Amino acid sequence: MSAHSDTLPKKYHDAVLRWQQQFLPDLDFLQQNWDKHFPKDPCFKLCAYREQGICGHIEVGDEAGKPKYQKACEMSPEQANHLLKAVKAQASTEFGSIQQHRLTLTRAQSEQDQFWVLRMMAEELRHGYQMLYLLLQDDWKSVVGQSGEEMVEEILSMKPGSHVLGAFNIDFDSFVDNIVFCALIDRVGKYQLTMQKVSAYQPMAESMPPMLREEAFHLAAGVIPLRRWMQEAARGDIYATPKAIQRTLNKWLPRGLEMFGDERGGASNIKMGFKDQTNQASLDQYYVEVTKMIRDLNLRYLRERLPNLDSERLDRVLSDLEGGSRSQDIEPDEILRQPAKGYFRRRGVHAYEMIGTDGRVYKDVLEYIGHLRHSLPESYLASNDFRHYLELLKKVVQGTITRDEAQKSSPQLSRVGGSCPCSKSVRWILPETA
Ligand SMILES: [Fe+2]
Ligand SMILES: [Fe+2]
Structure with a gap:
């Protein structure tokens, strides 16, 4: 299949370039050195793509079989609003991730x-x-009553701390964050884009395949350094320790799981023809995929440590270590473990439950805080994001607020007037319940 490229009207294209000069100033440097690093791939171009030849009929939901929508005005207001929310959230995450990555990009080794x-x-x-x-x-x-111009302004004026999804409001503290984020959070992106490939809104469906092809590279940008770090650690040649990787996995996996939306939701997306899976189904598949990734990283570590063992014996060593027993002079805490689905959650069915990395349920809040202290990166414990979580958790435990109220007290977008993209005219406020 091929894709047509297109550009935004000059005014908006220039607005994106101004944003890029502020948050991604190294783009020119990347393009100048592109052939050295990616000789087989065409050089990056800032444009929109529309995949040609995709299915023209609605693939799921109440209107399956009808022609896909070409225009927003053809949809019901409910559908249009629902879709618009998803597009804005997607846009917010794309720009938000650049603001996060730039904090520690220069620390790559x-x-x-x-x-x-x-x-x-x-x-x-x-x-x-x-x-x-x-x-x-x-x-x-x-x-929907909001013009494209207003929406573009809203999105380009977002700053870290104001993005729609929680994972994009958390600062990076080291280059391990850049890499683990690619391996875990971009992987969620892959699932979301794959589900949206069926979108009943044709322009959305046509946008997905080129984005997915790029997303595959983002996963590799995360997984390949992780493999190398584990192998280096096994040789004692340490750049990022398994402990640092573990704590960073613990920091990001809960946020990744929450990006699928509440486990009980997602049916309306299918009904309206925008996605082909519920939140729970896609979250479960994602979780299994992460299990496989962690297993592969552990086996690479063990293969490096025990080069004389065949794969069957390596599997047995890994099972022993996973079960908590020392094996072949290797300690159980040398390998990586996937945190439980309910660990350190603030949205969804497990929001503000006190569940440990191994699935253990804590009764005492101080004991749980102690567990978080030992399982999360030191630098993250000092962050505003973590302080906010702890404050809400304590209120939930004291019974001052419900788990549901705690979930809802994340910042929400509110327009407070103004039209200039530089005027910071979009503010984020805490709702009444916060
Ligand atoms: Fe993306
Ligand atoms: Fe990505």
Whole structure:
């Protein structure tokens, strides 16, 4: 299949370039050195793509079989609003991830790692551009009351701390964050884009395949350095310790799981024809995929430590270690473990439950805080994000607020007027319950 490329009207294209100069100033450097690092791939171009030849009929839900929508005004207001929320959230995550990655990009230990992350950031910029394209090439104002111009302003003026999804409001503290984020959070992106490939809104469906092809690279930008770090650690040649990787996995996996939305939801997406899976089904598949990734990392570590063992014996050593027993002079805490689904959650069915990395349920809040202290990165414990979580957790335990109220007290977007993209006219406020 092929894809057509298109650009935003000059005014908006220039607005994205101004944003890029502030948050991704190394884009020119990436393009100048592209052939050195990615000789087989065409150089990055800031544009929107529309895949040609995709299915023209609604694939799931109440209207399955009917032609897909070409225009927002053809949908019911409920559908249009639902879709718009998803497009805005997607745009917010794309731009938000660049703001996070830039904090620690220069701390990469190898030129290759740095260029791979830089390419990933450029592609996230293109994904954000693609979502703005969806907002601008249609007339949304007549359906939802907000013009494309206003929505673009809203998205480009977001700062870390103000993005729609929690994972994009958390600062990076080291380059381990860049890498684990690619391996875990971009993997959620892969699932979301795959589900949206069926979208009943044709321009959305056509946007997905090119984004997915780029997302595959983002996963590699995370997994390949992780493999190398585990192998280096096994040789005693340590750059990122398994302990640091473990704690960073613990920091990000709960946020990744929450990006699927509440486990009880997602049916309306299917009904309206926008996605082909519920939140729970996709979360479960994602979790299994992460299990496989962690198992592969552990086996690479063991293979390096025990080069004379065949794969069957390595599997047995891994099972012993996973079961908590020392094996072949290797301690159980040398390998990585996947945190339980309910660990350190603040959204969904497990929100503000006190569940440990191993699934153990804690009764005492101080004991649970102690567990979090020992399982999360030191630098993250000092963050505003973690303090906010702990404050809410304590209130939930004291019975001052319910778990549901705690969930809802994350920042929400509110327009407070103004039209200039530089005026910070979009503010984030805490709702009444906070
Ligand atoms: Fe993306
Ligand atoms: Fe990505």
